[in-house]
Amino acid sequence: AVSYTALIDAFCKVNNIGRAMEIFDEMVKDGFAPDAYVYYTLIAGLTRAGRMNEALTFFQTLKDSGFSPDVVCYNVLIAGLFNTNKADKAHEIFEEMEKAGARPDGVTYNTLIAYHAKSGNFTEARKQLKKMVREGHVPTVVTYGALIHAYCLNERVNEAMALFKELRGSSKVAPNGVIYNILIDCLCKKDDVQQALGLMDDMEVKGVKPSANTFNSLFRALREAKMVQKGFELMDRMVKQGVNPD
């Protein structure tokens, strides 16, 4: 079954869900009983493809086969449902999860926080953050990344920067490349290329390596601002830092 899972996962990841489902059928036809992971993998693949109805069908089959979905499986579905604007269904699955005795973990809370914050409901997001901590889960760089990104999306850049500075100043959760990318991209879109470049310098100070994403955001902004010279300087810098363009 592990081989089947790996095969199904491989096809899902290259976006060939159809082939993955065929393999599932073959597996059943050949008399192999799918284990929970086969279902998990298919559910994740369908979810990644945004095919939530089919994912939910397999989820039902999984339960009908006598398996108890694990936390990760619930997390997959909840995130997928939020991403496809099915928040009601996501909450429904979340409740089912709690009833089934599958304890929400840090990822579950990060997903909820990201959803509420992006929707502009920071009150609810902070509430979930408190609950998360109360339940014994430690907020991570992902948690703060979700909040910072959401502040940016909701035109609350000051709060995004404030939270960033809070992280930067404390030694608990150090900002990583993604955090910088979120802010750099946000500033670029606000046409504050100067401050974005400043953050890039700060990355160097902090020993955080820029990625292709970092440069892409800046190139786009420089192109739009017609700052060609800066663009060339940045290319040099990209080469020097050993970042491959994508």
Place this chain on the structure above:
RNA sequence: CCCUGUUCACUGGGGUA
């Protein structure tokens, strides 16, 4: 006995309105 198979935050492009 151990390891390994499912999840969360960042870019861009295209389609329909």
